[in-house]
Amino acid sequence: MLGLNTLARRFGLKDSRIFTNFFGTDSWSGRTVTPAKAMQVAAFWACVRIIAQTIATLPVGVYQRRADGGRDAAPRHPLFALLRETPNADQTPVEFLEAIVAHVLVWGNAFVEIVRDDRRILALHILQPDAMEVYRDASGSLRYRQNDPRGVRELDEDQVLHVRGFGFGGDLGLSTVEYARQTLGATMATDEAAARVFANGMRPGGVLTYKGERGLTPAQREQVRESLIAPLTGTENTGRTLLLEGNAGFEWQSVNMPPRDAELLANRAWHVEEVCRWFGVPPILIGHASSGQTMWGSGVEQIMLGWLTLGLRPYLTRLEQAMKRSLLAPEDRATFYVEFTVEGILRADSAGRAEMYSKLMQVGGITPNQIADRENLPRFEGGDVHLVNSTLVPINQAGARPGRVQPAPGEPIPEPGQ
Known part of the structure; x- marks a missing residue:
């Protein structure tokens, strides 16, 4: 990871987005939320995975519009081979599209370097969005400053395929991690609380009261912790019995936490639905059967159709339009275009x-x-x-x-x- 001084020197202290991606943002729960930590939340990972993998595995092609309004597939167009066979020397088409969609979902933006020989595109290379600065020069042209192992590189607008996520129409899309930090922070805190409860065998513990006239010395307190408390802590010690001698001077009082009071499972289920709401993914599609739904039946089929229309269609349209703008020559844009075949979702x-x-x-x-x-x-x-x-x-x-x-x-x- 780059050091703070290096970041400040290369990007400038005014670019808060760079520091947010590296160091995260605070939340009301006290948890620092970063893209890497967000991906450790099961529901967040599942939503990103299902959207990215579904779009990446849809058939995509280049088509030519005819004068009569019809269209013909254009497999001889150079862009067809890039999208269907070899976008670059390191990635398959599925891996390439999967990375683009995942970057849009997590960071709100995806950047791809366009390698050209004269006017022909030779390769498309994924660029890391957390090391990219987008700005406009004195003439108003869009510029991209990318930090990679070779240092800082300046890229022109025609050298970058920029896919923006949902936003307010500016130069950048909005980062889901940044705007969902309160939901993600609460989810992380709930997961940690549940894990600590299970680590103690679902026992909140109890109170060990010393009945002696004089208080315990630090050495005695440490001895009590090692001999009385430690043997009863952890799931491996669940069910053990505490033995106190008659003149020990201690009294044990158990503290019970009924499940209806803790409601950890209910809270965790609610957070799953909250994360799904940020991505527009029906919870049933990531294995969360809420409100009595099942994983099978005609109702799920209708959910799939609704998700295709309201959930996937905006991402597909963003990709198609961005590729047409950046990957097709100006003289080709009137007749050629890129399109995903959504019938692939219904193959089952x-x-x-x-x-x-x-x-x-x-x-x-x-x-x-x-x-x-x-x-x-x-x-x-x-x-x-x-x-x-x-x-x-x-x-x-x-x-x-x-x-x-x-x-x-x-x-x-x-x-x-x-």
Whole structure:
């Protein structure tokens, strides 16, 4: 970790965000909250993981918009290979996208260095957001100052893919850790309190009262702690009996803490829901079944659809628009764009996919071979024909003599009445 003097010299004392990332922020609970400590909270880790992994494993592609409003996949575009095969020499596409999304979720910003040869992009390298300073120069242009093992590097706006999280429209997105520090601090304090209770075998202990006329000396107090208190402390000593001799001068009084008074489990459950609320993740998706919900059933399917619309869609749109702005040449932006295929989230619902494909095929929206491509099935001859359901005909053709429902591949479609 960089020293304080090094940070002050390289970034300046006015950049409080840098010091927040390294040294954390205080909370009402007294716990210092940093990104590293926040990731030790189970619910925080689970929310970051499920969003990052889900988005990173969605199919992503580059498409070209046609003049008639349709679109075609553009696998020959250089950006396609970067996003689908090798973004850089060290990461797979899933690892690359996973890191971007995780940085946005935790720090509020993700930075990627764009390595170009003339105008062609050769590689995309992840930059650490906790060592990045964003500022504007005298001309108002956005500049990036990155601290890495080689020292401080200045990067222009066209050298950086900057994905901002939720914010107020400034140069930076808002850090979830910084703004959720009160919730995270309370969660950490609750976890520590629960751990200490369990460390003592769920016994809060008791009061050992000395009945002697004169107080104990420091040496006697230490001897009592070693011989009477230590043997009864810790989970390994649960159930042991305290032995006091008749003339010992001590009286033991147990202190009971009923679960209904402590409510540690209820508090911890409430904090799980609070953390989920910061990320917009339904608690059921990270294994927290609240309000009688179960992990299975049609209700969870509807929750998944709602999460896709309200939870994942904003992140997907941010990624798509940032990539279009920074990774596509200005002359390509009018026709080319990046898009995630969200149908990948519903792959486990075979009945839903079959119904969707059936309806799309009946209206000519998709061909049988396009369905085979999406399901990783082999193509077949004649599968590139668009089909329609012949039960629905234009009203001006109602009652006309029916012809063949579908001509053989390669034959012309007969005119109405033939």
